[in-house]
Amino acid sequence: MTPSSLLVLGAGELGMAVLHALAELAEPRTTRIAVLLRPASLHSAAANTLRERGVELVAGDLQNDSQRALAERFAPFHTVICCTGFAAGPGTQRKLARAAIEGGVQRYVPWQFGVDYDVIGRGSPQDTFDEQLDVRDLLRGQQATQWLIISTGMFTSFLFEPSFGVVDLAQNRVHALGDWDTAVTVTTPEDIGRLTARIVLAEPALSNQVVFTAGDTLTYGQLADTVDATLGLQLQREAWSVPMLLAELAQDPDDNLKKYRAVFAQGNGVAWDPAVTFNAGQRIAVTDVEQWIRQHLKAPTTTH
Structure with missing residues (x-):
C-alpha cells in the first residue's frame, strides 16, 4: 500500500x-x-x-x-x-x-x-x-x-570540503584517510x-x-586519480594514518571533524559495493564523483 x-x-x-x-x-x-x-x-x-x-x-x-x-x-x-x-x-x-x-x-x-x-x-x-x-x-x-x-x-561534497581536509584544491593537496586503499561510499x-x-x-x-544507496564507492587513491584526471592537476598526496588521526583526536577530543576523520580512516562500515544498492537494482542513474567534479569544480588558476 x-x-x-x-x-x-x-x-x-x-x-x-x-x-x-x-x-x-x-x-x-x-x-x-x-x-x-x-x-x-x-x-x-x-x-x-x-x-x-x-x-x-x-x-x-x-x-x-x-x-x-x-x-x-x-x-x-x-x-x-x-x-x-x-x-x-x-x-x-x-x-x-x-x-x-x-x-x-x-x-x-x-x-x-x-x-x-x-x-x-x-x-x-x-x-x-x-x-x-x-x-x-x-x-x-x-x-x-x-x-x-x-x-x-x-x-559527495564532503570529500571536497576544505575543513574536512581530504581534497584541498587551494593547497593543491589530497589526503587519504587511513591509506590509499581505504574506500568510502558517497x-x-x-x-x-x-x-x-x-x-x-x-x-x-x-x-x-x-x-x-551509492553514487560512488572508491578508494582515496582512486579519488586522487579522478581529481587529477578530471581537472588536469597533479595534486600532492599525503596519507593520514589511523594512529596519527587517533592521536590528533586525543589532543582535541571534542573536535567533530577529527572524530569523523578517524572513523572514516578505520574503513569499517563506510563503504559498500554499489551492486548491492537500491539504485543499482532499480537501474536508477546517479552522480558519481567524476560527474560531481565536472559539475561543481574547476582547476585553480595559477598566476605567474
Missing part, C-alpha cells in the same frame, strides 16, 4: 531534496505531504516554495518539544521521515524514534542517512554514532511501528532525495530493513 500521508522532519539540504522529490513522484490527489518546521521558519522563502509545491507546513520544534507533543504531531501520518541530523543535539534521535512509536506511526525512517552503524559498532571515535545504534535497537525491539533505514554513505543530497522518495513510495512497500 502506498503511504497516504508522509511527514518530513526538517527542511535543510537533505530535507528539501526529499520534499521536492516526493512532491514530484507522489500522486497529489491521494498523497498528503507535509514538513515539520520550527514556528519561526514557517514564513521563510524555503517554506513558501514548499507551500507552492503543495507541501503542508506543520509547526513543531524537534529539539524543545516533549516526546508526547511530537507524538501528537506525528500521529496523523502513515510515514515519518527524519531529515534532521546531529545538529538537533544529543538524545534528539532517540526521542524522535520514541515519539514515532508513541504516536502510532505505521513506518518511521530515522536519520541514518550515512554509514553502516551496525558494522562500525559501539565505541567508535565518533561518539554520536552510538545514539544511532540506540535508535536501531529501539526500532528493532518493537513491532508496532515498521522502520526503514537508508544508508547513503558520506555526502551519494549527493539530490540523489539521496530522489532515491529516498522512490524507496518510501516503492510497491510492494519496503519496511524493517536497511536499504543501501
